[in-house]
Amino acid sequence: MTKSTSPQTTAFPVRPTTLYLALDFLRAFVHWRLNPTTGSTDLRPVLPDLNVGAVAPLTQFIVETQLDEAELLLLLLALAPHLQPxxxxxxxxxxxxxxxxxxxxGGVRGSNHRGLLPTGETALFVLAGNDLEKRLALYDLFSPEHFFARERILYLEDVKPGEPRLSGRLILDPDYVELFTTGRVSAPAxxxxxPAQRIRTDMEWEDLVLPAPTFTQIRDIEHWIQHYDTxxxxxxxGQRLKPGYRVLFYGPPGTGKTLTATLLGKYTNREVYRVDLSLVVSKYIGETEKNxxxxxxKAHAKNWILFFDEADALFGKRTETRDAHDRYANQEVAFLLQKIEEFDGLVILASNLKSNIDPAFARRFQAxxxxxxPNAAERLLLWQKCLPPSARLAPELPVEQLAGRYELSxxxxxxxxxxxxLxxxxxxxxxxxxADVVEGIRLEFQKEGKLV
Incomplete structure (x- = not known):
C-alpha cells in the first residue's frame, strides 16, 4: 500500500483512551531509552492495541498508512506537546x-509554549540512542521523499545556516493535530x-449556460483530473509531461468562470480555493514567498484546485521597473509563476480579457x-432557469422579449x-x-456604464 493520505473533513469520534494508550507507550519508550541501566531489549516497551472501542482517527491513520514502529514514535513525539505541554x-x-x-x-523552547518541543535530534535519540549506525539508518524519516514530508504531514522546521538540520523542531501539520484531537478538520481561514478561501456551490452542471465549444473544453479539464495519474x-x-495543468478562463464578468471552477471541484471531489491576490504580496520581505x-x-497534499480570479492583477503585462518596490514585486510574481509551474495539480486563472495576460506566461497554459x-437563445434559457418556481413575470412582459432585447450576462x-x-x-x-424588471435592467446597465 502506498503511504499517502489526507485528513478528511468527516468527523470521527475521538477516543481519549486511544490517546492515553499512545502517550503511555511513548512515555515508557522514552523512559527505557533514558535509563542507562536498561539496555536490554527484553525490557523494550511493546506497542499496545490502540483500536479500543470505535475506530479513532489516530488508529485509522496508523492502519491506513501502515506505520512502522519508528514512524509511529516520530508521529507521537510531534503530537505529545499538543496533548500534554x-x-x-x-x-x-x-x-x-x-x-x-x-x-x-535535543529539543527547543518555543516563543509562547513554555514546555520542551522535540526536534529531529530528539527523535533520533529516542529511536536509536547514541548508536551511530542506527541513527544514520533513520535519516530517511526526514527525507523530502518520505511520505511524512511529501504529504506535508510531519516535517522539520528550517534552521539557521550552519546549524545541524536535525536541530529543527518536529512540526506536525495543524490539520492532523486537529484530526487526532477533535476528529475533524476545519477549512483553513x-x-x-x-491567502486563499474555499469556494463551493449548490448548483449543478445543468444550471450553467455556455456555448457548446466552451463546454467541450471544460469537459477536457474533467478528463485530465480523472485520468492524469493513468x-x-x-x-x-510522466517524464515527458510537465507537472499539473494550467488553464485560463477569459471573458466578461458574470459569464460563469467562477461557477465553472467550483463545479469542476464538486464533480471531481476536489476542494476549490480562490487565491486572494490582495493578500499575496506582503510588505515584509520573504513573507510572500513563505506564504x-x-x-x-497544502494544495498539493490535499489535491486542491487553485483558482486565481482577476489574474491580470498579477499576471498582466509587466511595466518598466522604476524602483526597488517594482523590482521586489516582479520578484514575487516570478516566484508565484514558478510555484504555479511546479504545482502538480489544476490551476485556473480568470481574466476579463485574454490580451491582458503577459504573453510570456500565456505560453504556459495547456488550455x-x-x-x-450569452446570445439570445442562451439568455432565454438563463431567464427561464433563474426565475423562481413560485414567481412569474407580468403577462405584458414575455421572457422571450427580455432575452432578445437586452444583452446581459x-x-x-x-x-x-x-x-x-424582493x-x-x-x-x-x-x-x-x-416596472421592477425595467428598473433592475437599468441598474445592471448602469454598473457597466451603459444606457438602457
Whole structure:
C-alpha cells in the first residue's frame, strides 16, 4: 500500500483512551531509552492495541498508512506537546533530578509554549540512542521523499545556516493535530498567512449556460483530473509531461468562470480555493514567498484546485521597473509563476480579457477557454432557469422579449430577478412587475456604464 493520505473533513469520534494508550507507550519508550541501566531489549516497551472501542482517527491513520514502529514514535513525539505541554520536561526531570543539560536529547523552547518541543535530534535519540549506525539508518524519516514530508504531514522546521538540520523542531501539520484531537478538520481561514478561501456551490452542471465549444473544453479539464495519474504512470508519459495543468478562463464578468471552477471541484471531489491576490504580496520581505510556498504545499497534499480570479492583477503585462518596490514585486510574481509551474495539480486563472495576460506566461497554459456573453437563445434559457418556481413575470412582459432585447450576462440576469423578487415579496405578490424588471435592467446597465 502506498503511504499517502489526507485528513478528511468527516468527523470521527475521538477516543481519549486511544490517546492515553499512545502517550503511555511513548512515555515508557522514552523512559527505557533514558535509563542507562536498561539496555536490554527484553525490557523494550511493546506497542499496545490502540483500536479500543470505535475506530479513532489516530488508529485509522496508523492502519491506513501502515506505520512502522519508528514512524509511529516520530508521529507521537510531534503530537505529545499538543496533548500534554510538559510531557518532555517531566521525563527529563525524572532522569536529571538535580538539573543539568542533556544535549543528546535535543529539543527547543518555543516563543509562547513554555514546555520542551522535540526536534529531529530528539527523535533520533529516542529511536536509536547514541548508536551511530542506527541513527544514520533513520535519516530517511526526514527525507523530502518520505511520505511524512511529501504529504506535508510531519516535517522539520528550517534552521539557521550552519546549524545541524536535525536541530529543527518536529512540526506536525495543524490539520492532523486537529484530526487526532477533535476528529475533524476545519477549512483553513483566509489570512495573511493563508491567502486563499474555499469556494463551493449548490448548483449543478445543468444550471450553467455556455456555448457548446466552451463546454467541450471544460469537459477536457474533467478528463485530465480523472485520468492524469493513468496517463503519467500506466501510459508512461510522466517524464515527458510537465507537472499539473494550467488553464485560463477569459471573458466578461458574470459569464460563469467562477461557477465553472467550483463545479469542476464538486464533480471531481476536489476542494476549490480562490487565491486572494490582495493578500499575496506582503510588505515584509520573504513573507510572500513563505506564504505562497505554504499554500502550494497544502494544495498539493490535499489535491486542491487553485483558482486565481482577476489574474491580470498579477499576471498582466509587466511595466518598466522604476524602483526597488517594482523590482521586489516582479520578484514575487516570478516566484508565484514558478510555484504555479511546479504545482502538480489544476490551476485556473480568470481574466476579463485574454490580451491582458503577459504573453510570456500565456505560453504556459495547456488550455485557454473563452466565456462569451450569452446570445439570445442562451439568455432565454438563463431567464427561464433563474426565475423562481413560485414567481412569474407580468403577462405584458414575455421572457422571450427580455432575452432578445437586452444583452446581459448570467450573473446580471440573476441580479435582476433577485431585485424584482424582493420588490414582489415586499408587496406580498408572486408577480414580478414590469416596472421592477425595467428598473433592475437599468441598474445592471448602469454598473457597466451603459444606457438602457
Amino acid at each position: 510538559g510531557f518532555f520536561d517531566t521525563l527529563i526531570r525524572e532522569h536529571l533530578p538535580d538539573g543539568g543539560d542533556f544535549p543528546e536529547f 483566509l489570512s495573511m498567512n493563508f 496517463l503519467r504512470t500506466d501510459w508512461q508519459m 505562497l510556498a505554504n499554500l502550494f504545499d 485557454m477557454i473563452h466565456f462569451p456573453l 448570467g450573473a446580471a440576469i440573476l441580479n435582476i430577478i433577485q431585485f424584482c423578487a 420588490r414582489a415579496l415586499s408587496r406580498q405578490t408572486d408577480v414580478l412587475a414590469t
